[in-house]
Structures are given as structure tokens and as C-alpha cells.
Amino acid sequence: MSKSNLTRRGLIKTSAIAGAGVALPTIFTASSAAAFTNEPTGGSVTLGFNVPQTGPYADEGADELRAYELAVEHLNGGGDGGMMNTFSSKALQGNGIMGKKVEYVTGDTQTKSDAARASAKSMIEKDGAIMITGGSSSGVAVAVQGLCQEAGVIFMAGLTHSNDTTGKDKKANGFRHFFNAYMSGAALAPVLQSLYGSDRKAYHLTADYTWGWTQEESIVASTESLGWETVNTVKTPLAATDFSSYIAPVLNSGADVLVLNHYGGNMVNSLTNAVQFGLRDKQVNGKNFEIVVPLYSRLMARGAGENVKGIHGSTNWHWSLTDDASKAFVKSFGEKYGFPPSQAAHTCYCQTLLYADAVTRAGSFNPCAVAEALEGFEFDGLGNGKTLYRAEDHQCFKDVLVVRGKENPTSEFDLLEVVEVTPAAQVTYPPDHPMFAGGELGACNPGA
Amino acid sequence: MLGLNKRDFSLLLIVAILALCAPFLLNPFPADSAMAQFNAGYPDLMQRFVIFGIFAIGFNILFGLTGYLSFGHAAFLGVGSYSAVWMFKLLSMNVIPAILLSVVVAGLFSLLIGFISLRRSGIYFSILTLAFAQMSFNLAYSVLTPITNGETGLQLTLDDPRILGVSRTEDGSIPVTNFFGLEMRDTYEMIVGPWSFQFNNGYYLCAVLMLLSFYIAIRIFRSPFGMMLRAIKSNNTRMTYTGLNARPYALAAFVISGMYAGLAGGLLASMDPLAGAERMQWTASGEVVLMTILGGAGTLIGPVLGAGFIKYFENIFSKINDSVLHSWFSFMPDGLENLLVTLVHPFVGKGWHLTLGLLFMLVVIFLPGGLVEGGQRIARLFRRKKPDDAKKSTQSTPAE
Numbered sequence: 001m002s003k004s005n006l007t008r009r010g011l012i013k014t015s016a017i018a019g020a021g022v023a024l025p026t027i028f029t030a031s032s033a034a035a036f037t038n039e040p041t042g043g044s045v046t047l048g049f050n051v052p053q054t055g056p057y058a059d060e061g062a063d064e065l066r067a068y069e070l071a072v073e074h075l076n077g078g079g080d081g082g083m084m085n086t087f088s089s090k091a092l093q094g095n096g097i098m099g100k101k102v103e104y105v106t107g108d109t110q111t112k113s114d115a116a117r118a119s120a121k122s123m124i125e126k127d128g129a130i131m132i133t134g135g136s137s138s139g140v141a142v143a144v145q146g147l148c149q150e151a152g153v154i155f156m157a158g159l160t161h162s163n164d165t166t167g168k169d170k171k172a173n174g175f176r177h178f179f180n181a182y183m184s185g186a187a188l189a190p191v192l193q194s195l196y197g198s199d200r201k202a203y204h205l206t207a208d209y210t211w212g213w214t215q216e217e218s219i220v221a222s223t224e225s226l227g228w229e230t231v232n233t234v235k236t237p238l239a240a241t242d243f244s245s246y247i248a249p250v251l252n253s254g255a256d257v258l259v260l261n262h263y264g265g266n267m268v269n270s271l272t273n274a275v276q277f278g279l280r281d282k283q284v285n286g287k288n289f290e291i292v293v294p295l296y297s298r299l300m301a302r303g304a305g306e307n308v309k310g311i312h313g314s315t316n317w318h319w320s321l322t323d324d325a326s327k328a329f330v331k332s333f334g335e336k337y338g339f340p341p342s343q344a345a346h347t348c349y350c351q352t353l354l355y356a357d358a359v360t361r362a363g364s365f366n367p368c369a370v371a372e373a374l375e376g377f378e379f380d381g382l383g384n385g386k387t388l389y390r391a392e393d394h395q396c397f398k399d400v401l402v403v404r405g406k407e408n409p410t411s412e413f414d415l416l417e418v419v420e421v422t423p424a425a426q427v428t429y430p431p432d433h434p435m436f437a438g439g440e441l442g443a444c445n446p447g448a
Numbered sequence: 449m450l451g452l453n454k455r456d457f458s459l460l461l462i463v464a465i466l467a468l469c470a471p472f473l474l475n476p477f478p479a480d481s482a483m484a485q486f487n488a489g490y491p492d493l494m495q496r497f498v499i500f501g502i503f504a505i506g507f508n509i510l511f512g513l514t515g516y517l518s519f520g521h522a523a524f525l526g527v528g529s530y531s532a533v534w535m536f537k538l539l540s541m542n543v544i545p546a547i548l549l550s551v552v553v554a555g556l557f558s559l560l561i562g563f564i565s566l567r568r569s570g571i572y573f574s575i576l577t578l579a580f581a582q583m584s585f586n587l588a589y590s591v592l593t594p595i596t597n598g599e600t601g602l603q604l605t606l607d608d609p610r611i612l613g614v615s616r617t618e619d620g621s622i623p624v625t626n627f628f629g630l631e632m633r634d635t636y637e638m639i640v641g642p643w644s645f646q647f648n649n650g651y652y653l654c655a656v657l658m659l660l661s662f663y664i665a666i667r668i669f670r671s672p673f674g675m676m677l678r679a680i681k682s683n684n685t686r687m688t689y690t691g692l693n694a695r696p697y698a699l700a701a702f703v704i705s706g707m708y709a710g711l712a713g714g715l716l717a718s719m720d721p722l723a724g725a726e727r728m729q730w731t732a733s734g735e736v737v738l739m740t741i742l743g744g745a746g747t748l749i750g751p752v753l754g755a756g757f758i759k760y761f762e763n764i765f766s767k768i769n770d771s772v773l774h775s776w777f778s779f780m781p782d783g784l785e786n787l788l789v790t791l792v793h794p795f796v797g798k799g800w801h802l803t804l805g806l807l808f809m810l811v812v813i814f815l816p817g818g819l820v821e822g823g824q825r826i827a828r829l830f831r832r833k834k835p836d837d838a839k840k841s842t843q844s845t846p847a848e
Binding site (some may be wrong): 053054058069104105106107108112113114115117118119121122125126137138139142143146147149150164169208209210211235237238439440442443445 | 487490491492493496586589590593597598599600601603604605606607616619620621622624633635646720722724726727729762763766767769771797798800801
């Protein structure tokens, strides 16, 4: 019958293919020649920019991408060079990285660790990216950092504020320039003390996930050391858009400070609700009621509009800084895009430059050589003053800005003013600090 | 052959050939040509094609046969992933125990959810499953953080207490997932002139399991049990009036498709040992519904095609950015180039959802039977001259 005919043909086909499949790889083994994953061999080198282009942090992602494009332009010798001119290390020549033209691929993390990893994997496996950078949330950054460690490429973290990124989830192939929750707490505490005194009762509303918790932990620890009392800490679901039901109990709790451990859209909504409830006009325990937003960004301030006036928080960098490096960066970013960069853009630009510089100083794209060049690297001229890339946990230590929502903004970008620049020494902690304990860098992995 | 009739066997054979030759078929363009952007033959995406194929095949057993539209299938996928990662953390880096556990756990979980949800049918069933899945997502995202590691997702660490195997390798890194020593991430790269083809161990493991799942699905479709499930779809009330209790059948189908989802989840974790809560979100559940409908609900091959289609868009179209567009159109005069880039821009990169949405609308409006119907129409065009046209149409019955 025809049935058996088909079977025979099928059998021959399958066995031919199976045979070819088994035999071919033993003839061609091209990949074993490389010394490390995605060693660039041609006249160009590919970097992977993995940012959220859709989802809640798409605004930050778009700004990060602009900064990356600007950095690539500067590395390849285009534009006015930006912060390459002010950077204390002079290894970069504007001829790409070690003479190889810088090219890049982009991907969408969707602010989901799964999608971010898929995107990063495609950059590594398909496009041959030698370094992955980006991320606008700590969950994504930690997930992609883990992937890069396994794959044997360098990960330069973008916007990630959780202690875990360079704490319990730190990796030998991952580096973070951005500050973290502990630093926010350490920088804010003295300012809060001088503004509001040391006899305060704080009430925390916290986004219910890893970042929120580490930030709450950090702020509670640093404010309690001032003598503040923590009345209550309430977790709010990440998807919440209306916080009225969480704000109402604050009024009856006897607290006189509300700390909002929220970010992005969450913070915009919770702050707006809090102000609408008239919290800021209240008098509790004979003191003015105050609101604190530990992690501030200009994009969030714009979302919250009028409500941010007079509210304190901390930030990694702000475009109104007047040092040469910041001015140079704001100028070249502004000329290209028509508005000043956000702190997310700044940290991503710095990370790209720092990577390129480390490769050039190491004289190799090998991730282990690059990691060695970055570890313990001290630099200046990237807008944050003197900065150290600490070898023990791959975290940058630099000054932290305490900012306040401006009372009389002169433009839609001029929303925050710098209250104090907290020196790096004050926000430095030992690598084995309990909030960062539990992780280990492990060994650097060059892949291949 | 294998208890299948001729037509089904040749279908299985075609799927097998496609799966085994995928590294060639998906990389049709030379590696350094401009069209290389559209190559999909790299390990991660090929793995995703077959893994989500398994997920969609399983979903189709429930939706295509019984007509019960579950909006919570991602929960089983997520549960499968978490079980697999825990197995890696606690037992061994071998993928077999991890995959087995993920199937079992997903099966038990779907038994529980199915037992409750199947008390209702139609939209109420969909809403119940959606609610359960969303509940699981929220639990995984925050409440159960000690088990799931919350937002960050469950990952391997250097101090996992692995009973069989080491916590860390000699050079101080985390061991990789393997199949009796065969590392899942190992890839042979074959260079033929300007082409490069990647053969990945993990992909072939997934492909073999996908073929196995596909075979089981065919057997279910053709069995008396499958007939019973179709009867539920055509008229549940009539079944009840004839004295048959349909619920155990529906529950069995629900558990089977839950186990398929668990297998897919376990495989995802085996290829890349991470389990994120987003895998359980309602959008992930919606995605598998889209895959099944796009490919053709109730058909055998449809869901696999639909899964491939969506994953292709998600991973390939989302990576086309403006500079890529400029390099495509660079041969044109400047004004025209910029105009074309502006026109195409909304549909690629972050706009891939838009393109996918448009295509989905086109398919649903013009090809209600999904991509499979499109294929059948084309086949009919070519076959019209031949006399033996009447014999076909037994193979697949697209959803109405």
C-alpha cells in the first residue's frame, strides 16, 4: 500500500537529515577559534543597547537610547565630543574603540525580565554584541546581568537603584554607575534632619517589589538613626494607579512625614493623591506635614507637575549642575535633541564611555581584561566629580545630589533644584554591609 | 505508522523535517548582508519557537477541542518554570528532573484550578481562569517572594545547595544546565561561504520534545477521547441530556493542556535558568490565545505556526531601529530616504505590536481559520486541476 511507500521515503529523508546533522558539526568547528565570546574580528565592534521602549518606563528608555546614540557618535569622532573632552582618562581618541568603528543594536526590554533576557540573548547570539547595557528597572538589570555573566560578555547597568544589583545579586561581569537606595538614604538623612528636625514620625508607602523594599529598608535605617520614629510601612501593589485608600489612613496614624518609596508612574500618582488630600497643609504634632520622595527624576517631576514643589528627594545627576563636564554633556545633548538630558541618559552615556575607555586602557575586548581595567578605576570629569569604581562590588562611589521640587520653574525642564551635594565619603559603605550581604561576584567569565 | 493514518503521519514528518532543519531554514540570508536582519536562526529564538509551539499545542487541546477559552494558561507556564529552577537549585543541573517536576507541578496546579473553574462555562470560565492567573502573578510578584524572588525573578546563585552536583564550578562560576553532560547552551557554528548556521543542543532537545508533544496531540485529536471533547464543544447540554457527565472529560483536557504549559515552562527554564513573574501575567496568557487563533484553532499545525509568527515579530521586528532603516534606504535620494524611514518607523522597533495587531486583524477578517486556512487556500489554487480534490478536508477543521 501507499502507506509503506511513504514510510520508506520518510525514513530515508529523516535519516539523511539526521546523518547530516550529526556529521556536519564535527567537520566545521569554527567557534572554538575565538578566545572569548563575540571577539570582534572585523573593522567594527557591536554594542547592545537593551532599553524599555514599551511599558511603564518607556520615557526613561527613550532618553537612554538618545544618550547611547550620542555616545556612539562621540566615540566614533562625530559631534563635539561631549564629556570625552572633560573625562580625566584620555585614552579615547574619537576613532571608535581601539580603532574599530562602534556599531550598535537596540532591543526592547518591555520592563520584563523575560523579554529583556530574550532581547539580550539575541544581541549576543545573533548580532555578536560584545557588551550589553541598559535597563530601567532593577529586576531587569539583575536578570540581564545574570545572563551576561553566563554568556561571557560585560554588562554595564543603566538605571537601576536597588541595593541588590551590586549587593546580593552582584556579578563579576556586571558594573553599575548609578547610585543605589542605601546612598539615597545616607544622603537624604542629614538634609531631612536639618529641615525637619530629629523628632519626626514617618509613614512609608512602598511599591511592593524588590526595589521598593530595599529602598524602604535603607530609608528606615538612616532616618531612625537620626531619631525619627517609623509609625508604619505599607506595601502598595505595583499596578495600583489610585492611592487614595492608602493615603487616608496616614492622616489618622499620627505620622507627620510621608515617605513615598515609589518610582515612575506610581510616584506620580501617589504624590498627586497625597497632595490632593491636603496632606501638605496639615499640622500634625504641632509640625508641618511633609512628604519625601527618596528617588527623584526629572521625568517623574514633570509627570507630577505642580505637586512636586518643595518636595525633597535624591538624584544621581541633574542637568543644571555647573561643572564643565555636565555643561559639555548638556550642550551636546541639547544641540542634538533640543532638550536637556535626564539622569537616566547621563548614567547610560557615562557607562558607554567608561566601557570604551576600559577596553582601550586594557588593550583588549576580553571581558576579563575590561573588568580588571574597570575595577578600582578612579576617574573624574563625568559630571559627578571624583568617582571610584569599587573592585569589591563593581559599584561607583560618587557624590549624591539632594534635590527639591522648584517653587518657580522657569521652563518645563527646570523642575528641580539642587539643595545639597552630599560628598561621596558620606554615602560610602563597607562591601559587607548587611544590606548588601549575601552575594558574591564570582569569577569573571569570558565565555567561549 | 505509529498508529497514525497516512495524512497525519506525513504531517508529523513535515513538522519533524522543519524542526530538524530549522537552523538552515531560518537563516536564509548571508550573515553580513542587509537582509541578515531577518534571519531568525539563532539558538534563543529557535528555542522559543518550539517551546511556545508546545505551549500553543497544549492550549489548542483545550480551546480547539472543547471550546473552553482559558485566559490563564500562563500561570501553568510560570509554575513550570519556577519548579524547574528550584530543581536546578536544589537537586541537579540535569534538565530531566527539572522538566519532569515542572510537568507534574503544573498538572497538579491545573487540576486545582480546572476543578474550580470548570464549574462554569463560556465567559465565566474565561474570567475565572483569568482571575486565578492574575492572582498567581501577584503572589509570585510580591507575596511569595521568598519562593519566587519577586520582581527580579528566580535565578541560580553561587551558593545553591545542589544535592547532586556542585554549587560552583572550579573556575568559580555557576554550573550550566545539561542533559547528562551535554550542555544546553553549547552551539556548533557551521560556516558555509557567507552563511553561518548555528546548531544548539538545547534547541534540539526542545525540538524532540515538541515532536513528541505534537505526536501525542495528534493521537488525542484522533482518539475517542478527542471525539468526546469535540462533542463538548458542539453541544454540552445535549451531552448532559444523553446522560453523560462531560466535566471529567473537560477537566482531563484542562489538566493535559496545563501539563503541556508546564513542559513549556520547564523547557524555558532549562534553556535559560530564570523564572520571572511576568511569565504569568495576563498578557502572556493572551499571547497564547493569539497564537492559537492566528495559526488556526482546532487544527494540528496551526498553533505551532502562530507561535512562530508571534515570536518572530517580537524578536526580529522589535530590533529594527531607525539606523537600520536608514541603511536599507540609503541608496535613495536624501529626501525620499527620510520620507520612507518616517513612514516605516511606526511599524518597526517599538511599533512591532502595531504591525502584529494589523496582521492579526487581517488574518481574523480574511482567514477566519488562521494561517492554516491561508495555506489550504493556496494549496487549493494549485491543486484545482487535479481530480482528487474531494479527498482532502478531513485533515483539519478550523474553528468557526
